[in-house]
Amino acid sequence: MMSNITTFVNLDNVSEIATPRRRRRRSDADRSAGAILLAAKEILAAQPHGSVEDIAAAAGVSRQTVYAHFKTREALIGAVIDVITGEAVAEMDAARLDEGPAANALLRLLDASWRTLQRYPLLLSIATTADVEADHARHQPVVDHLDRLLTRGRRSGEFTTDVPAPWLATAVVTLGHAAGDAVNAGRMTLPDATEALARSVLRVCGVNPATITDLVSGSEPRT
Amino acid sequence: MMSNITTFVNLDNVSEIATPRRRRRRSDADRSAGAILLAAKEILAAQPHGSVEDIAAAAGVSRQTVYAHFKTREALIGAVIDVITGEAVAEMDAARLDEGPAANALLRLLDASWRTLQRYPLLLSIATTADVEADHARHQPVVDHLDRLLTRGRRSGEFTTDVPAPWLATAVVTLGHAAGDAVNAGRMTLPDATEALARSVLRVCGVNPATITDLVSGSEPRT
DNA sequence: GTTATGTTTGACATCATGTCAGATTTAACC
DNA sequence: GGTTAAATCTGACATGATGTCAAACATAAC
Numbered sequence: 350m351m352s353n354i355t356t357f358v359n360l361d362n363v364s365e366i367a368t369p370r371r372r373r374r375r376s377d378a379d380r381s382a383g384a385i386l387l388a389a390k391e392i393l394a395a396q397p398h399g400s401v402e403d404i405a406a407a408a409g410v411s412r413q414t415v416y417a418h419f420k421t422r423e424a425l426i427g428a429v430i431d432v433i434t435g436e437a438v439a440e441m442d443a444a445r446l447d448e449g450p451a452a453n454a455l456l457r458l459l460d461a462s463w464r465t466l467q468r469y470p471l472l473l474s475i476a477t478t479a480d481v482e483a484d485h486a487r488h489q490p491v492v493d494h495l496d497r498l499l500t501r502g503r504r505s506g507e508f509t510t511d512v513p514a515p516w517l518a519t520a521v522v523t524l525g526h527a528a529g530d531a532v533n534a535g536r537m538t539l540p541d542a543t544e545a546l547a548r549s550v551l552r553v554c555g556v557n558p559a560t561i562t563d564l565v566s567g568s569e570p571r572t
Numbered sequence: 573m574m575s576n577i578t579t580f581v582n583l584d585n586v587s588e589i590a591t592p593r594r595r596r597r598r599s600d601a602d603r604s605a606g607a608i609l610l611a612a613k614e615i616l617a618a619q620p621h622g623s624v625e626d627i628a629a630a631a632g633v634s635r636q637t638v639y640a641h642f643k644t645r646e647a648l649i650g651a652v653i654d655v656i657t658g659e660a661v662a663e664m665d666a667a668r669l670d671e672g673p674a675a676n677a678l679l680r681l682l683d684a685s686w687r688t689l690q691r692y693p694l695l696l697s698i699a700t701t702a703d704v705e706a707d708h709a710r711h712q713p714v715v716d717h718l719d720r721l722l723t724r725g726r727r728s729g730e731f732t733t734d735v736p737a738p739w740l741a742t743a744v745v746t747l748g749h750a751a752g753d754a755v756n757a758g759r760m761t762l763p764d765a766t767e768a769l770a771r772s773v774l775r776v777c778g779v780n781p782a783t784i785t786d787l788v789s790g791s792e793p794r795t
Numbered sequence: 796g797t798t799a800t801g802t803t804t805g806a807c808a809t810c811a812t813g814t815c816a817g818a819t820t821t822a823a824c825c
Numbered sequence: 826g827g828t829t830a831a832a833t834c835t836g837a838c839a840t841g842a843t844g845t846c847a848a849a850c851a852t853a854a855c
C-alpha cells in the first residue's frame with residue numbers, strides 16, 4: 350500500500366499527542382520524488398502535453414508512484430514550476446542586485462532571468478491555465494526581487510514613479526517573456542533580442558535616454 | 573450521413589470536370605456553423621476548458637455536428653480566435669490610425685485593442701499551446717495594423733528606431749496583454765491600468781517625455 | 796529479523812476526443 | 826408539392842488520459 354507518504358505536507362517536526370511515534374520517512378521516497386520532478390522538468394520542457402505516464406517512465410517509476418507523491422498532474426506541474434523558480438531566484442541572488450546603480454542592476458537581472466528562460470524554452474506553454482491566482486503566487490519570489498530593485502531605483506530617481514511599481518514589475522517580466530518567445534520562435538536572434546529587451550525595459554522604467562545609449566552599446570561590461 | 577459539408581474548404585466556385593453538378597450548400601449548415609462558433613466564443617470565454625459537448629449543447633446542436641463543421645477541437649478554437657481577431661481589426665479600422673500624430677493614433681489603437689480584450693477576458697488562456705506558428709499567423713492582421721502605425725511614427729521621428737520595428741510591435745501587444753491580465757485579475761483598476769499602459773507604451777516607443785505627460789493627463793480627448 | 800513504508804502490478808471508473816453508420820429531418824431543386 | 830441530396834440526430838464504439846483502489850511485493854528503518 351502507498352497510503353502514508355508525507356510528501357504533500359511536511360509533518361516531520363510535529364510532536365503529535367496520540368501518535369505512537371511513527372517510523373522515519375524512507376529514503377527512497379525522496380529519491381523517487383526527486384527523480385519524478387527531474388523527469389517532469391525534462392519531459393514537459395520537450396513537450397508540454399506529455400502524459401503522467403511518460404513522466405513516470407522517464408523517472409523509472411510506475412505511474413501510480415507519481416500519484417503517490419503528487420496528488421494530480423497539475424500539482425506536479427506546479428512543483429516543477431517551483432523548482433524552476435528556485436533556479437531563477439538563485440541566479441538572481443548571484444547577480445548582486447543591491448549593488449551599483451539600479452539601471453545596471455536591472456540589466457544584470459535581465460541577464461539572469463534570461464538564462465533561466467532560455468533553459469526552459471516552453472516554460473510559458475506549461476502554464477497551468479487553471480488557477481491564475483496560484484500561478485501568480487508562484488512567481489512571487491521572482492517578482493519580489495524585481496520589486497526590491499525597482500523600489501531602489503525609484504527612490505534614487507533613476508526610475509519613473511508616474512506608474513505604479515507593481516505595474517512596472519509586470520511590464521518588465523512581460524517584456525522578458527516576449528523577448529524569450531521571439532528568440533525561440535526564430536523571429537529574432539539572441540543578441541538582437543537581448544539588446545532590444547534591454548533598451549525597452551530601461552525605457553519603460555523611465556531611464557534617461559543618454560544613460561540607455563551609454564549602457565547598451567553592444568557587449569559592454571555591466572558592472 | 574454527414575459526409576459532404578464543405579465548411580473546411582470553399583469549393584463553391586470551382587467548375588469541376590467530372591462533377592455531375594452538385595446541389596447547393598444548405599442554409600442550415602451555415603446557421604449551425606454560426607451558432608457553434610458563437611457558443612464556442614461564449615463557453616470558452618467563461619471556461620477555457622469547456623468541452624466540445626458543452627459547446628454543442630450551448631449551440632443547440634449535437635456534438636457530432638460540431639465535428640462535421642470543425643475537424644477537431646483545436647480547429648474550432650482557431651476559428652473562434654479568427655472571429656475575435658476580426659472584431660479587433662474592425663475596431664482598429666474604426667480608429668482611423670492613419671490620421672493625426674502617430675502617438676495619438678497609438679493611444680487610440682490601445683483603446684480599441686483594449687475593448688476587444690476586455691470583452692474576452694480569458695482570451696489568452698484559450699491559446700492553443702499546440703502550434704505556435706499558426707497562433708502567430710492568426711494575430712497577423714492585428715499586428716499588421718500596428719506595424720503600419722509604428723512605421724509611420726518611426727518615419728516621422730515620433731518613435732524610436734533603435735530597436736527593430738517587429739520587436740516594437742511585439743512589445744506593445746505584450747504590454748497590452750499584461751495590462752488586461754492585471755485588470756481582470758483584480759490587481760489593478762481599469763483606469764489605473766489604462767493610464768499605466770499608455771505611459772509605458774509611449775515610453776517603449778521612445779515618445780518624448782513631455783509629449784507623454786501632455787497626452788496622458790486623465791481623460792483628455794485623443795484626437 | 797521484523798515491520799512499517801514504499802513501490803509495483805493490475806484492475807477499474809470516468810471523461811474527453813474523435814469516428815462510424817443508420818435513421819430521420821430539412822432545405823434545395825424541378 | 827414531390828423528389829432528393831444535404832444536414833442533423835441518435836447511438837455506438839475506439840482510444841487515451843486522469844485518478845483511484847487493493848493486493849502482492851520489495852526495501853529501508855528499527
